[in-house]
Amino acid sequence: MRILRLLVQNKLGMIGAVMLVLIALVALLAPWIAPYPEDGRRAVHLERMLRSPTAKHWLGTDDMGRDLLSRILLGARLSLMIGVVSIGFSATFGTILGLVAGYVGGWLDEALMRIADIFMSVPNVILGMAIAVALKPGIRNVIIAVSLVFWPATARLMRGQVLSIREKEYVESGRAMGASAWRIMRVHIIPNCITPILVHATIQVGWAILLSATLSFVGVGVQPPLPEWGLLTSSGRRFMLIAWWYATFPGLAIVITVVAFNLVGDALRDVLDPRLKGLLRKGE
Amino acid sequence: MSIWVYLLRRLSILPAILLGLYTIIFFLSHVVPADPARVMAGEGASEEIVQRIAAEYDLDKPLVVQYFLNLGRVLKGDFGKSIHTWRPVSQDLRQFFPATVELALVSMVLAVLLGCLLGIVSAVYRGKLFDIVASGFSIFWLAIPRFWLGIILQIGLCLAAHGLMPQGGRINSLIGFRPITGFYILDSLIVGNWPALGSSLRHIVLPAFTLGITSLGLFSRLTRTSLLNTLQDDYVRTARAVGHKERSVIWHAFRNVLIPIVTIMGMQFGFLLGGTVAVETVFDWPGLGLYAAQSALTADYPAIIALTMLFGVIRMVFNLLADLSYFVLDPRIRQK
Numbered sequence: 001m002r003i004l005r006l007l008v009q010n011k012l013g014m015i016g017a018v019m020l021v022l023i024a025l026v027a028l029l030a031p032w033i034a035p036y037p038e039d040g041r042r043a044v045h046l047e048r049m050l051r052s053p054t055a056k057h058w059l060g061t062d063d064m065g066r067d068l069l070s071r072i073l074l075g076a077r078l079s080l081m082i083g084v085v086s087i088g089f090s091a092t093f094g095t096i097l098g099l100v101a102g103y104v105g106g107w108l109d110e111a112l113m114r115i116a117d118i119f120m121s122v123p124n125v126i127l128g129m130a131i132a133v134a135l136k137p138g139i140r141n142v143i144i145a146v147s148l149v150f151w152p153a154t155a156r157l158m159r160g161q162v163l164s165i166r167e168k169e170y171v172e173s174g175r176a177m178g179a180s181a182w183r184i185m186r187v188h189i190i191p192n193c194i195t196p197i198l199v200h201a202t203i204q205v206g207w208a209i210l211l212s213a214t215l216s217f218v219g220v221g222v223q224p225p226l227p228e229w230g231l232l233t234s235s236g237r238r239f240m241l242i243a244w245w246y247a248t249f250p251g252l253a254i255v256i257t258v259v260a261f262n263l264v265g266d267a268l269r270d271v272l273d274p275r276l277k278g279l280l281r282k283g284e
Numbered sequence: 285m286s287i288w289v290y291l292l293r294r295l296s297i298l299p300a301i302l303l304g305l306y307t308i309i310f311f312l313s314h315v316v317p318a319d320p321a322r323v324m325a326g327e328g329a330s331e332e333i334v335q336r337i338a339a340e341y342d343l344d345k346p347l348v349v350q351y352f353l354n355l356g357r358v359l360k361g362d363f364g365k366s367i368h369t370w371r372p373v374s375q376d377l378r379q380f381f382p383a384t385v386e387l388a389l390v391s392m393v394l395a396v397l398l399g400c401l402l403g404i405v406s407a408v409y410r411g412k413l414f415d416i417v418a419s420g421f422s423i424f425w426l427a428i429p430r431f432w433l434g435i436i437l438q439i440g441l442c443l444a445a446h447g448l449m450p451q452g453g454r455i456n457s458l459i460g461f462r463p464i465t466g467f468y469i470l471d472s473l474i475v476g477n478w479p480a481l482g483s484s485l486r487h488i489v490l491p492a493f494t495l496g497i498t499s500l501g502l503f504s505r506l507t508r509t510s511l512l513n514t515l516q517d518d519y520v521r522t523a524r525a526v527g528h529k530e531r532s533v534i535w536h537a538f539r540n541v542l543i544p545i546v547t548i549m550g551m552q553f554g555f556l557l558g559g560t561v562a563v564e565t566v567f568d569w570p571g572l573g574l575y576a577a578q579s580a581l582t583a584d585y586p587a588i589i590a591l592t593m594l595f596g597v598i599r600m601v602f603n604l605l606a607d608l609s610y611f612v613l614d615p616r617i618r619q620k
Contacts, residue, residue: 012423114297118304121596123558129580130592134312136323210429214562217431220580230429237435237566244439251432258427 013267019260039066040074060245071227086146094151098158116152161193203265206258313585363590382466384571395496403507425501434566452568550606554599
């Protein structure tokens with residue numbers, strides 16, 4: 001309850017949360033609220049191609065005459081899905097590996113962290129591109145590529161958390177009483193480590209959306225005719241001389257979504273940071 | 285621990301990490317695709333071309349043999365021939381390297397100068413309108429896709445403003461200019477070609493700003509926070525109390541903020557490299573980033589392997605320099 005109260009008091013966090021709820025609702029209801037839902041995929045309306053924003057098409061139309069607002073709304077589903085699913089995978093995979101590395105230690109810890117170092121030695125976009133090219137462009141493979149880029153950071157974070165908790169008295173006493181490693185992990189370690197992982201994952205969803213948009217912009221991510229925001233921006237770039245709206249609004253959608261995730265992630269971190277908790281307890 | 289021991293320790297793991305990186309990229313490019321030769325040849329390629337590519341790149345040999353043959357060549361700096369330029373990859377890297385380094389360096393300089401300036405002003409005018417606007421902007425700088433920012437700047441400052449700024453490229457092609465080192469700004473200074481210098485600077489401003497936007501925001505926040513903390517220190521209070529001018533006080537406080545800034549510069553440089561793919565694509569900047577984007581589109585695995593390893597090396601070197609800067613700049617760490 002105290003955490004909820006603190007979250008509500010964090011103004012920027014609340015703004016981000018409201019934005020996220022709205023974006024999620026838009027993504028969920030897009031096929032019903034989009035003015036021209038048939039424009040989400042293959043549709044050609046040459047009579048209205050590259051029209052500037054009007055009352056009929058609030059954000060204008062693209063080079064195939066498709067309503068840009070509808071494509072952006074339908075693209076919200078795609079971008080959110082890619083962001084959430086890829087970070088879901090990377091957070092799960094990274095948490096398990098970080099847990100094993102931190103708890104078992106020794107050569108396994110060294111090996112896993114060196115593998116994480118290798119993945120983190122290359123800029124995210126370059127690594128993401130190399131993976132996406134090998135797997136061939138497409139939604140499923142973008143999710144795999146983004147997951148493989150982000151798992152090392154989660155693994156390192158989890159390992160650090162496990163190392164700090166592993167030597168605590170309640171864990172040692174559990175070991176002394178004969179508890180199995182799995183029980184200690186399940187009952188003591190995971191519950192105490194999960195909070196920073198959740199905070200980190202929330203912010204990572206925004207980065208995942210940015211990375212998948214960049215991969216699609218370059219041409220190795222999501223493929224046409226799907227309305228992914230990076231892909232829309234890339235298509236719009238070819239017409240920016242005569243249709244400024246085509247590249248502008250999809251990019252703005254990315255900014256708004258990533259800002260929302262960053263605000264919520266920052267608020268969660270501020271509220272759930274143990275150092276801050278300690279200070280608050282003193283004040284009560 | 286002495287700096288030399290630390291340096292040796294860090295350098296000793298570099299070959300292992302590079303070997304690991306090579307192994308991962310080899311796995312991705314040679315094991316994951318069902319038929320790497322067909323992927324490299326492209327859709328619709330004839331059987332004869334696929335077989336020629338398989339022979340040229342040893343793709344018809346056993347996997348283990350391919351791994352070690354390739355590794356042997358990579359160790360000698362031979363990454364094979366690029367699929368989309370049909371030139372040796374090492375030649376392409378040498379050609380495109382200076383453009384990217386020049387862009388990244390100018391971007392870093394812009395980010396540090398503007399970021400620190402913004403941070404100092406925000407700290408000095410804490411709570412005032414400028415600080416509030418700058419803090420508000422800091423929410424967005426991490427969320428802006430660089431490719432989108434580049435396009436917006438092109439629309440606003442190039443197209444709508446009737447060519448106020450050049451839309452792309454490194455230099456006005458009508459200016460007589462022959463590069464020497466490949467760093468156009470440096471080359472034009474060397475030969476005293478002022479029109480070329482002016483054109484190079486005009487062409488680099490927008491891509492450098494776009495590339496450095498995230499770092500600019502980071503330096504601005506870091507400067508503001510560190511300066512505000514430093515301005516609370518006893519020596520600052522004493523300086524004010526004995527009557528030193530405020531400008532002098534702020535300058536001395538800012539010097540202590542430089543240590544974390546210099547360190548983060550090293551880490552940010554590696555981060556900037558990733559952004560070159562999108563920025564160079566938007567601004568048609570003929571560097572490694574654009575080369576990487578084109579290699580990805582054409583499934584040019586020899587180039588992708590080379591680029592991944594090169595970017596990895598550059599990032600690791602700059603991370604190492606960033607860590608070493610702590611030893612050099614902070615006397616408290618040297619004494620430890």
